[in-house]
Amino acid sequence: MSMTVTGLVLTYNGERWLRECLESLDFCDRLMVVDSESSDKTVSIAEQCGAEVVVRPWPGPVKQFEFALGKIDSDWIISLDQDEMLTDELKKNIQTAIQKDEDVAGYYTPRSSYYFNRFMKHSGWYPDHLLRVFRNGRMKVTASGAHYHFEPTGSTHKLTGDILHYPYNSFFEHMEKINYYAEEGAKALRAKGRKGGFVRALIHAKIRFFKLYLLKLGFLDGLAGLCNALAGFYYTFQKYIRIEEKGDWGR
Numbered sequence: 001m002s003m004t005v006t007g008l009v010l011t012y013n014g015e016r017w018l019r020e021c022l023e024s025l026d027f028c029d030r031l032m033v034v035d036s037e038s039s040d041k042t043v044s045i046a047e048q049c050g051a052e053v054v055v056r057p058w059p060g061p062v063k064q065f066e067f068a069l070g071k072i073d074s075d076w077i078i079s080l081d082q083d084e085m086l087t088d089e090l091k092k093n094i095q096t097a098i099q100k101d102e103d104v105a106g107y108y109t110p111r112s113s114y115y116f117n118r119f120m121k122h123s124g125w126y127p128d129h130l131l132r133v134f135r136n137g138r139m140k141v142t143a144s145g146a147h148y149h150f151e152p153t154g155s156t157h158k159l160t161g162d163i164l165h166y167p168y169n170s171f172f173e174h175m176e177k178i179n180y181y182a183e184e185g186a187k188a189l190r191a192k193g194r195k196g197g198f199v200r201a202l203i204h205a206k207i208r209f210f211k212l213y214l215l216k217l218g219f220l221d222g223l224a225g226l227c228n229a230l231a232g233f234y235y236t237f238q239k240y241i242r243i244e245e246k247g248d249w250g251r
Contacts, residue, residue: 034053083166
């Protein structure tokens with residue numbers, strides 16, 4: 001029996017890579033885009049690619065995914081971010097795996113991310129296996145801070161071939177995202193009763209740099225690896241220093 005597949009993408013102002021993303025999913029029986037009120041050409045690009053588009057305010061990753069998954073009745077789902085695309089190798093391997101109809105909840109796939117001037121091969125960025133191919137109803141969505149995760153309910157296998165990922169357009173954009181991630185991370189730590197302050201922030205930031213640049217071999221990624229490790233230091237320092245921030249400065 002032929003398995004049916006839906007390609008799912010959540011979007012917000014994702015015009016830069018969305019066409020390539022959706023074209024890499026062109027083998028799916030259905031393409032579904034849930035857009036969080038984009039102000040660029042995201043919706044029109046999705047429609048041009050043959051996707052069914054639903055526009056809905058952003059309630060957070062868990063609720064948005066739950067909404068989207070509730071509208072899908074295919075056997076399998078492939079979920080990509082708007083700045084990701086399947087390589088031809090991975091596309092072929094996904095199709096072969098799905099038609100085998102193995103008794104698994106889903107498949108983990110490696111992701112190769114571009115940063116500054118290269119696809120990172122170290123720094124904790126690769127192979128970055130993610131559950132992006134899963135049976136309908138055999139996965140639950142969780143979130144930690146600003147990041148979401150797919151957790152399988154059952155056994156899984158790994159596939160070869162990469163998801164190509166272009167997470168940042170510039171250092172400016174990276175710093176903007178660090179600001180957001182640090183704020184969300186601080187809120188999550190505060191809710192868990194974790195302590196912050198300068199000393200803890202500095203210790204955790206130093207550990208983060210050491211892990212990314214040395215333990216994760218970031219130095220082998222050249223200047224990109226150094227910039228990433230320094231960004232990791234800054235993010236971690238900001239996350240911990242904000243835990244005990246009292247509010248508006250000077251008031």
